[in-house]
Amino acid sequence: MKEVETRVARAVVLLDGARVTRTGKVTLPAGTHELVIRGVTGLAQVDTFRVGGRGPAVLLSIDVKSETKMYEPEDEVRRLRDQLEQLELQVKELEDRRDIENIALSQLEMTSTEYTTTLAPLLAEGQTDVDAASTFLSKIDAMRAEIQDTLRDIDVKIEDLKREIDALRENLDSVGGTVRTEDVYSIFVRVEMKKQGNLELDLTYHVSDARWTPSYDVDITSGKARVKRLAHIVNYTREDWNDVSIVVSTATSRPAKIERPEPWYIDEDRGGYLEKAPSGFIRRTLGGVTTYEVPATVTVPAGETSSPILLMEEEMEAKTLHYWYADEMAEVVAHEEVTNGDTTMIEGSVRVFREGEYVGETTMPVVAPHETFKLGARTAYDVKAEKKLRQRVVEKAGLTRGKKRRSYEYELKIENFSEQDIEIEILDRIPHSQDAEIEVRLDREGLDLEEENVGVLKWRRTVPAGEKEIITYRFEVVWD
Structure with missing residues (x-):
């Protein structure tokens, strides 16, 4: 069996995964051969492995097996582990020596005890004398003292070594000094070579642990x-x-x-409990898939995210719009309305520039081809807006019915100090009654409203450069 060295050569990166291609090359004689590709990530989806290639060969079969790979520590970690093993070996040798010395001390104590027990009878029988006994006991004491000194010395050395071991282990922990194991796949390929030659193998597989996220840099200029x-x-x-x-x-x-739709039944309420409605979200699906082939090769180490990669640069139509909500905003806001080109823009973050100057950052939803989107909101310092209460009157609506009426008159003034005409969307609100006894009446004459909805009023105006626009509206509230 021959192992084929491969490398990741190509990746088609999706929004939620990637199709990875490994390539390798081997020279083989004519005949049937068993090949193996090792070290493929264990995160690959096992049912997605495919093998192709180029050369005078026929693919006979492929087999996928999971294996466990042990990653040796790095050089520094390996050095520390070697030191740790040496110190632990020294401790073991000293502990063995201590055991031997303790055995010797025990035997010496047994000898001393036996001799002391039999010393009196021996002296009585004349088999020994006091001087000989004293000399013997002195030798035992000397041997005991020597062994005890040796044991103390061994204990000190063991303690010193253990302190070194603890320090080494802390050092190892700080540099990740544990041996790492990882599941990987080995791909066994059986081929038949029609003749001797070079065989280039392509191994493709899908992984869900890779993806790409979009972002955009948008530089706004005049109309573009x-x-x-x-x-x-x-x-x-x-x-x-x-x-x-x-x-x-x-x-x-x-x-x-x-x-698929299900029937929607309604029935008389019988006081039972209602099941909680499933949480949901609105999803917008757009037809068509766009692919971008990056012109240069890219390096992305495992566990990292690449620097931003430029996919394409395009010019879009843009126009500046102004917005003012008179009831809440003291200043007018300007933003850009941009018309997308021919390809879908995926949801992502946007950095906005105006004439090369950084404005801010925002996020953008999915934008269909040729759809408009807004960005670059900022305070329009060259446009001033003011809301003013011109009149408020409280009076009886009728002596017999006893109703009250309160009338209001407001003025909205927008002044354009810029050198260009502006288009502005103006919103304000008046009370909206949900009570039959309270009536709100808006005087619509000459208002030229674009929209009115539950008391929210909307105008769209074009204000020439250096000019101003004044809107005056009136309403009254009548109640008992």
Whole structure:
């Protein structure tokens, strides 16, 4: 069996996964051969492995097996572990020596005890004398003292070594000094070579631990928006992507789901408990998938996110709009209305510039081709707006009915101090009654409202450069 060395050469990165291609090359004679590709990430989806290639060969079979790979510590960690093993070995040797010395001391104590027990009879029988007994006991005492000194010395050395071991272990912990194991796949490939030659193998598989997130740089100029579409590649596949060809796709690996309607029954309320409605969200699905082939190779180490990668740069139509909500806003806000081009813009963060100057950052939802979107909200210091109460009157509506009436007259003034005409959306609100006994009457004559909804009034006006626009409206509230 011959092992084929491969590397990650290409990745098609989706919004929620990636299709990875490993390539390798081997020279083989004619005949049937068993090949193996080792070290493929254990995060690959096992049912997605495919093998292709180029060369004078026929693919006979493939088999996928899971294995456990042990990663040796790095050089510094290995050095520390070697030191730790040496110190632990020294402690073990000293502990063995201490055991031997303790055995010797025990035997010496037994000898001393036996001799002392038999000393009186021996002296009585004349088999020994006091001087000989004293000399013997003195030798035992000397041997005992020597062994005890040795034991004390061993204990001191063991304590010193244990302190060194504790320090080494702390050092190892700080540099991650544990041996790491990881599940990987080995791919066994059986091929038949028609003749001797080179065989290039392509192994592809899907991983869900890689993705890309979009972001945008938008520079607003007069009537135009220069949009850079950027991609941030996230690689959590446990495989380093070094000098890899990248294709970025707006597709996802999740299948589309068709919902079927169910009958909606209503019945008399019988006082039972209602089941909690399932939480839901609104999803916007747009047809078409866009792919971007990155012109240069990209390096994304395992566990990291790439620097922003430029996918494309385009120019879009843009116009400046102004907005003022008179009841809450003291200042007018300006923002840009940009018309998207021919490709969908995926939800992402947006950095906004105006004439190259940074304005701020915001987020953008999904934008369909040719759909408009707004961004770059900022205070319009060259446009002033003011709301003024011109009149308020409280009076009886009728002596016989006894109703009261309160009337109001407001003036909205917008002044354009810029050198260009502006288009502005103006909103204000009046009371909206939900009580039959309270009536709100708006004088609509000459208002030229674009919209009115539950008391919210909306105008759209164009104010020429250096000019002003004044809107006056009246309403009254009648109640008992």
